[in-house]
Amino acid sequence: MIDGGKRRAAARRLLLAAAVFAPALLLARPAQSQNTAPAGGPAWSQLSPQQREALAPLAGQWTTIPSENKRKWLDIADKYPQLSPEGKTRLQARMAEFARLTPEQRRTARENFQRAYELPRESRESAVEQYRLLPDDKKKELTERSQRKDAAKEAQKK
Amino acid sequence: MNQDEFGFRVRQALNDGAERLDYRTVLRLEQARRQALGRQRRAGPATVRLPALQLATAGAPPIDSGGGAWGWLRGAGLVAPLLALAVGFVAISHWQEELEIQRLAALDFAVLLDEGPLEAYADQGFGVLLQAEQRADR
Numbered sequence: 001m002i003d004g005g006k007r008r009a010a011a012r013r014l015l016l017a018a019a020v021f022a023p024a025l026l027l028a029r030p031a032q033s034q035n036t037a038p039a040g041g042p043a044w045s046q047l048s049p050q051q052r053e054a055l056a057p058l059a060g061q062w063t064t065i066p067s068e069n070k071r072k073w074l075d076i077a078d079k080y081p082q083l084s085p086e087g088k089t090r091l092q093a094r095m096a097e098f099a100r101l102t103p104e105q106r107r108t109a110r111e112n113f114q115r116a117y118e119l120p121r122e123s124r125e126s127a128v129e130q131y132r133l134l135p136d137d138k139k140k141e142l143t144e145r146s147q148r149k150d151a152a153k154e155a156q157k158k
Numbered sequence: 159m160n161q162d163e164f165g166f167r168v169r170q171a172l173n174d175g176a177e178r179l180d181y182r183t184v185l186r187l188e189q190a191r192r193q194a195l196g197r198q199r200r201a202g203p204a205t206v207r208l209p210a211l212q213l214a215t216a217g218a219p220p221i222d223s224g225g226g227a228w229g230w231l232r233g234a235g236l237v238a239p240l241l242a243l244a245v246g247f248v249a250i251s252h253w254q255e256e257l258e259i260q261r262l263a264a265l266d267f268a269v270l271l272d273e274g275p276l277e278a279y280a281d282q283g284f285g286v287l288l289q290a291e292q293r294a295d296r
Contacts, residue, residue: 068255112288
């Protein structure tokens with residue numbers, strides 16, 4: 001009886017500790033995954049043949065991709081079979097380059113992509129053409145101007 | 159002082175008194191309660207109806223033994239609600255994470271299939287050109 005009571009009390013304490021600390025652990029997890037580069041997720045050998053075929057350009061860098069990003073890539077791999085042969089080629093041609101971008105560059109790419117598609121086709125193509133014709137030093141100047149603007153906005157928020 | 163007011167004052171005085179009970183009194187009351195419950199169990203399979211808030215402490219060790227800092231939580235019957243809250247919190251957080259991953263996957267899929275140069279998309283400077291086009295369109 002006494003042992004049973006002690007066991008129940010211990011189990012209760014364990015449950016309580018879990019109840020109190022589980023959310024804290026959960027909150028701590030994203031911070032940890034940002035700090036450590038090669039972060040878990042399924043190994044390349046654990047992927048299905050279809051997933052390996054879709055994500056073939058990432059084979060060499062798969063171990064360095066954080067687990068959240070791996071889940072995103074697996075989601076993309078699921079969409080891959082629905083693509084036309086041209087679509088498959090284009091997706092794979094840009095995949096490795098996209099995965100090599102820094103998280104900040106990927107965020108910028110998503111923002112610019114969304115911004116570009118808010119414009120009419122001609123304006124979008126005009127912006128791309130202007131960018132293509134810009135010399136490298138001018139591109140750098142534009143980037144720095146944008147970064148200064150962002151920094152000023154951040155400073156205003158604080 | 160009418161009867162209702164008198165009743166209210168008595169209740170208030172009892173509640174105040176209960177809150178100011180010292181540790182030894184609480185301990186003795188708890189031990190007496192356990193002994194009484196033990197005798198009742200030995201006497202026969204009588205049904206004991208307990209208020210919902212006391213279920214968490216029924217059959218548990220007294221508040222001071224082994225409970226430590228958690229004792230008051232058990233006493234208040236907070237174990238189950240806290241656990242449910244934690245499980246709910248974890249589930250919602252996972253669900254939101256999953257939604258965010260799906261959103262990013264859909265967006266990245268579109269970026270990858272697009273014909274626009276990735277180098278431009280990834281450059282904040284290209285964003286400045288897009289904003290200039292946006293202003294020109296208005």
